[in-house]
Amino acid sequence: MRRAIYPGSFDPVTNGHLDIIERGSKLFDEIIIAVLVNPEKRALFTVEERRQMLSEALTLVEGRGCRLRVDSFQGLLMRYAVEQQADAVVRGIRAISDYEYELQMALMNRRQEPGIETVFMLAAESYSYVSSRLVKEVFSLGGTIEGLVPATVEERMRLKLGKS
Numbered sequence: 001m002r003r004a005i006y007p008g009s010f011d012p013v014t015n016g017h018l019d020i021i022e023r024g025s026k027l028f029d030e031i032i033i034a035v036l037v038n039p040e041k042r043a044l045f046t047v048e049e050r051r052q053m054l055s056e057a058l059t060l061v062e063g064r065g066c067r068l069r070v071d072s073f074q075g076l077l078m079r080y081a082v083e084q085q086a087d088a089v090v091r092g093i094r095a096i097s098d099y100e101y102e103l104q105m106a107l108m109n110r111r112q113e114p115g116i117e118t119v120f121m122l123a124a125e126s127y128s129y130v131s132s133r134l135v136k137e138v139f140s141l142g143g144t145i146e147g148l149v150p151a152t153v154e155e156r157m158r159l160k161l162g163k164s
C-alpha cells in the first residue's frame, strides 16, 4: 500500500493540480490532497472552501483505483506526513523556476524525514503556465480563465469576486 501526500495552498485548485493528481494516481494506492492551513498568508478562499472545491473537482479525476482523499494540515509538512504514514510527498514542477524552490524544500524535508521521498511530477505542457496566483489575478481583472480551472471553481470565484 503506497500512500502519498500532495500538499499545497490550493487557493484555488486548478486544472494543473488535477492533472498532477491524475498522473499520481497511476503511482500510488492513496493520495491525500492536503491543504495548508496558513493563517499568516492572505488567501482568497477559506480552508473549508478550498477543501470543498477540491472534493467537487476530484469527481472529475479518473483515479484508476487510487483512493483520493482531501484533508488539511497545520505546521510542519513532514510531521503531518509521518502522522499519515505516508511514503512520499508529490509536487508538480512546471518550469526550472519551480525546480529551484522545490529542490530546496525537498532537501529540507528529506533532512527531517529521510524515509519519505519527494516525487516530482512534470505538469502537462498545456498547464505549464497555470498557477492559482495568476488565475486569481487574471479573473479579478476581468480576463478569462475558462479551461484553466474546473467550472465549479470558476463559479465560486465569480461569487467571491462578484464578477458577471
Ligand code: PNS
Pocket (backbone or CB within 6 Å): 007, 008, 009, 010, 036, 075, 076, 077, 078, 104, 105, 106, 108, 109
Ligand atoms: O502550493 P504551495 O503554496 O506552493 O505549497 C507549499 C507547501 C504547502 C508545500 C509548503 O509551504 C509547506 O510544506 N508548508 C508547510 C510548512 C513546512 O513544512 N515548511 C518547511 C518546508 S521545507
